[in-house]
Amino acid sequence: MTPASPQGAEESAPRVPYEDLVRFAADVFAARGVPTGRARTAAKALVYGDLAGMRSHGLTNLTRLYLPLFDDKRVEPDAEPEVLADKGASVLLDGKKGLGLWLASEAIDLAAERAAEYGIGLVSVRDATHFGCAGHHTLRAAERDMVGILASNCGGQRIARPPGGKVAMLGTNPMSIASPAGPDLPPYCLDMSTTAVPTGKIRQAARAGQPIPEGWLTDAQGQPVTDPHALDRGDGFPTWLGGRPETGAYKGYGLALLVEVLAALVPGAGLGPAPEAYEGSGGPSGRDDDIGILAIVVAPGALRPVEGFLSQAGGLFQSLLDCPPIDPAQPVSYPGAREAATAAEARSGGVPITPALHEELREVAERWGLEVPVGVDA
Ligand SMILES: NC(=O)c1ccc[n+]([C@@H]2O[C@H](COP(=O)([O-])OP(=O)(O)OC[C@H]3O[C@@H](n4cnc5c(N)ncnc54)[C@H](O)[C@@H]3O)[C@@H](O)[C@H]2O)c1
Numbered sequence: 463m464t465p466a467s468p469q470g471a472e473e474s475a476p477r478v479p480y481e482d483l484v485r486f487a488a489d490v491f492a493a494r495g496v497p498t499g500r501a502r503t504a505a506k507a508l509v510y511g512d513l514a515g516m517r518s519h520g521l522t523n524l525t526r527l528y529l530p531l532f533d534d535k536r537v538e539p540d541a542e543p544e545v546l547a548d549k550g551a552s553v554l555l556d557g558k559k560g561l562g563l564w565l566a567s568e569a570i571d572l573a574a575e576r577a578a579e580y581g582i583g584l585v586s587v588r589d590a591t592h593f594g595c596a597g598h599h600t601l602r603a604a605e606r607d608m609v610g611i612l613a614s615n616c617g618g619q620r621i622a623r624p625p626g627g628k629v630a631m632l633g634t635n636p637m638s639i640a641s642p643a644g645p646d647l648p649p650y651c652l653d654m655s656t657t658a659v660p661t662g663k664i665r666q667a668a669r670a671g672q673p674i675p676e677g678w679l680t681d682a683q684g685q686p687v688t689d690p691h692a693l694d695r696g697d698g699f700p701t702w703l704g705g706r707p708e709t710g711a712y713k714g715y716g717l718a719l720l721v722e723v724l725a726a727l728v729p730g731a732g733l734g735p736a737p738e739a740y741e742g743s744g745g746p747s748g749r750d751d752d753i754g755i756l757a758i759v760v761a762p763g764a765l766r767p768v769e770g771f772l773s774q775a776g777g778l779f780q781s782l783l784d785c786p787p788i789d790p791a792q793p794v795s796y797p798g799a800r801e802a803a804t805a806a807e808a809r810s811g812g813v814p815i816t817p818a819l820h821e822e823l824r825e826v827a828e829r830w831g832l833e834v835p836v837g838v839d840a
Contacts, residue, residue, distance in 0.1 A: 474814075475814035475815055475816040475817070475819075476814070476815060476816075476817070476820070476837040476838075477808070477811055477812025477813060477814055477815070477837060477838045478812055478813055478815045478820075478835045478836065478837055478838065479812055479813075479835070479838060480509065480513060480808060480809050480812070480813050482835035482836075483509045483512065483521065483813055483815070483835050484502065484505045484506055484509050485505075485835070486505075486823065486827070486832065486833075486834070486835045487504075487505035487508050487509055487521065487524065488501040488502040488504070488505035489501075489830075489832050490505075490524065490529075490826055490830060490832065491504050491505060491528075491539075491561070493830040493831075493832065494529070494532045494539055495532075495539035495540060496539040496540065496561060496564070497539075497540055500561070500564045501564075503563070503564045503567050503568075504561050504563035504564040505563075506598070507563040507564070507566070507567060507593070507594045507595065507598045507599065508520065508521060508523065508524065508528070508563055508594055509521060509813070510594070510595050510597075510598035510805075511523070511594060511595050511598075512808070512813045512814070512815065513804070513805045513808050513809070513813055514595070514597070514598075514801035514802075514804055514805045514808075515800070515801060515804040515805075516595050516597075516653070516801065517666070518660055518662030518663045518665075518666050519594050519595045519660070519662055520595075521815070521819060521822075521823065522662070522666070522819055522822075523592075523594070523662070524822070524823070524826060525822050525825075525826060526665075527592060528561075528563070528592070529826070531591060531592070536559065536591065536749075536751055537559055537560070537561050537562075537591045538558055538559040538560060539561065541557065541558035541559050541560035541561075542558060543555045543556060543557050543558055543560055543565065543568070543587070544556040544558060550576065550579075550580060551576055551579075551580040551582055551583055551584065552576075552583075552584040552585075552586070553572060553573075553576070553583075553584070553585045553586070554586050554587075554588075554729055555569070555585060555586070555587045555588070555729075556587075556588055556589055557587045557588060557589045557590035557591070557755070558589060559589055559590075559591060559751075560590065560591065561591060562590050562591040562592045562593035562594070562614070562753065562755070563592070563593055563594050565587060565590050565591070565593065565755065566590070566593035566594075566596075566599040566612060566614070566755055566757070567598075567599050567602060569585040569587055569599075569612075569755055569757035570585075570599045570600065570602050570603055570610055570612060570757045570759065571602060572585050572757070573585040573603070573610075573757040573758060573759040574602070574603050574606050574608055574610070574759045574761070576759070577603075577608055577759040577760060577761035577764065578606075578608075578761055578763075578764060579764070580764070581760070581761055581764040581765050582758070582759070582760050582761070583757075583758070583759045583761075584756075584757070584758050585755075585756075585757040586725075586728050586729040586754075586755075586756060586757075587729055587731075587754065587755040587756075587757070588726075588729040588730050588731040588752065588754055589731065589752050589753075590614065590731070590752075590753045590754065590755045591750075591751075591753060592750060592753065593612075593614055593753075593755065595638075595653060596612045596613065596614070596636045596637060596638035596653050596654075597638045597640060597651045597652075597653030597798070597801065599612050599638070599757070600612045600638040600639060600640035600651060600653070601640045601649060601651055601798075603640060603759045604640040604641055604642050604649035604650075604651070605649075606761075607642050607761075607762075607763055607768050607771070607772060608642075608759050608760060608761045608762070608763070609639065609640070609641040609759065609760040609761075609762070610638075610639070610640045610641075610757070610758070610759050611637075611638070611639045611756070611757070611758040611759070611760075612637065612638050612755070612756065612757050612758075613635070613636065613637035613638070613720075613721040613724060613725045613755070613756045614635070614636060614721070614725050614753050614754060614755045614756070615632075615633060615635050615721055615722050615725050615726040615731065615732075615733070615734065615753060615754050616632070616633020616634060616635060616734065616750045616753060617633070617726075617731065617732035617734075617748070617749065617750045617751045617752045617753040617754070618732040618733065618734065618736070618738075618748035618749055618750070618751060618752065619633045619734065619746075619748050619749055619750035620632060620633070620734050620739050620746060620747045620748045621633060621634070621661065621693075621699065621700060621746045622634065622657055622699060622700045622701075622702065622718070623699050623744075624715060625702065625707045625711045625712060625715055626707065628682070628744045629739050629740060629744040630699060630739070630744065630745060630746050630747065631734050631735045631739050632715075632718050632719075632722065632734040632735065633718075633734055633750060634655040634656065634657045634660050634661060634700060634718075635655065635656045635657075635717075635718040635721035635722060635725075636653075636654065636655045636656070636660065636721075637652075637654065637656065637717065637720075637721055638651065638652060638653040638654070639651075639652050640652075640653075640798065641775065642771075642772055642775050643775055643776065643778070643779035643796070643798075643799075644772055644773065644775045644776020644777070644778075644779060644780065645772055645773070645776060646776060647776060647779050647780065647783070647799070648798060648799050648802030648803070649798050649802070650779060650796055650797060650798050650799075651797055651798030651801065651802075652797040652798070653797070653798070653801075654703070655703075656702065656703055656714050656715075656717040656718040656721060657700040657701065657702055657703060657714065657718070658677055658678050658700065658701045658702065658703055658704075658705065658714070659678050659700070661693060661700065663678070664678060664679065664690045664693045664698075664700070665690070665693070665694070667690040668690035668691050668693070668694070669818075672690070673688040673689065673690070674687075674688055674689075674690045675688070676688060677701060677705055678690075678700070678701060679692055679693060679698035679699060679700060679701065680698070680699050680701055681697060681698060681699075682697060682699075682744070696745040696746050697745065702714030702715045702718065703717065721756070722734060722735070724756045725754040725755055725756035726753075726754030727754075728754070728756065729754050729755075729756075730754075731752050731753060731754025731755075732748075732751060732752030732753065732754070734748070779796055782794060782795075782796050783795070783796070783799075811838065812837070812838035815837075820834070820837075823835070
């Protein structure tokens with residue numbers, strides 16, 4: 463059997479208009495009590511996963527992650543975040559369990575407003591919930607000709623072990639940085655988990671009945687695991703970006719700790735590493751509640767003429783694209799370019815939605831008395 467491909471084999475799936483998917487997701491959130499404007503912001507963040515080809519964090523998470531969060535009252539649909547400290551360039555918010563898909567966009571937007579004034583803005587959030595794809599939110603800063611950085615820890619969820627450790631202590635701690643790449647190129651947008659892959663990709667393979675490549679999970683003894691079901695059985699542990707200790711695992715682990723410090727320790731959110739981690743067998747423990755979010759925006763235009771910054775950025779990223787490739791069939795790219803191309807194609811021709819996902823959306827529509835979005839050719 464072929465190991466699961468990183469993006470999944472869903473390119474030939476039926477296509478659904480992007481706007482219809484956003485409207486549908488917004489209607490679902492609104493039906494769960496999320497105020498209308500906020501529901502639309504959250505819907506765009508969710509559908510971005512499908513739009514940009516990061517499907518492990520798209521609409522598939524509606525039934526698996528977000529609707530159960532509402533059912534279990536782990537998210538407050540109409541939470542009003544509280545400003546706990548405001549120093550001008552930096553703000554501390556209590557997210558009050560607000561929907562992370564919305565809250566992270568709000569945090570980046572507020573950081574961008576402060577950056578316009580001070581050159582830099584930092585918004586630090588405690589008690590947040592899952593924000594989906596980090597890159598969707600940082601791209602909002604790039605749209606303003608600014609550089610956006612976003613990270614979140616996973617609250618008290620512990621599924622990944624420190625290199626050499628026997629106890630799961632951290633989550634997949636995602637981070638993103640986005641910047642304009644000049645006037646003519648799509649933005650640079652690094653968007654990633656600090657583990658080799660996010661759990662969503664492992665679960666995608668499990669649903670597809672496919673083994674995963676060596677390097678995504680290890681067993682309790684640190685040996686590679688190719689059975690994706692090991693993750694939810696609790697006997698498979700995500701590996702760090704970099705792989706094994708001798709190939710660079712300490713770098714991914716170190717980045718995950720950077721996220722833990724800046725996104726969670728700074729605002730006072732839930733932490734993965736804590737004494738409770740030692741109470742069980744060493745397997746997964748805790749929940750991804752009280753998540754911490756870090757949003758930093760840098761505004762080069764507040765420090766020097768923005769035209770100079772943009773033209774130099776264009777030179778930087780064009781130089782990378784012009785790098786002679788080893789294989790002429792595989793031109794050199796940069797993070798964000800592939801997602802931008804996928805998104806542009808899906809905006810015009812429709813977003814690929816597999817029959818299985820469409821069936822899930824149909825069931826959601828039925829439950830909430832909504833119309834399910836239909837395919838482009840229907
Ligand atoms: N909210 C959460 O708790 C959480 C946790 C983990 C991951 N995530 C999200 O899951 C999504 C997927 O994460 P991932 O780690 O699987 O990402 P990935 O491995 O698909 O991509 C990582 C980065 O590599 C870049 N890249 C990949 N192939 C490239 C190529 N050929 N040329 C140039 N650049 C290339 C991508 O643009 C991206 O910036 C992200 O949106 C991430 O934010 C969220």
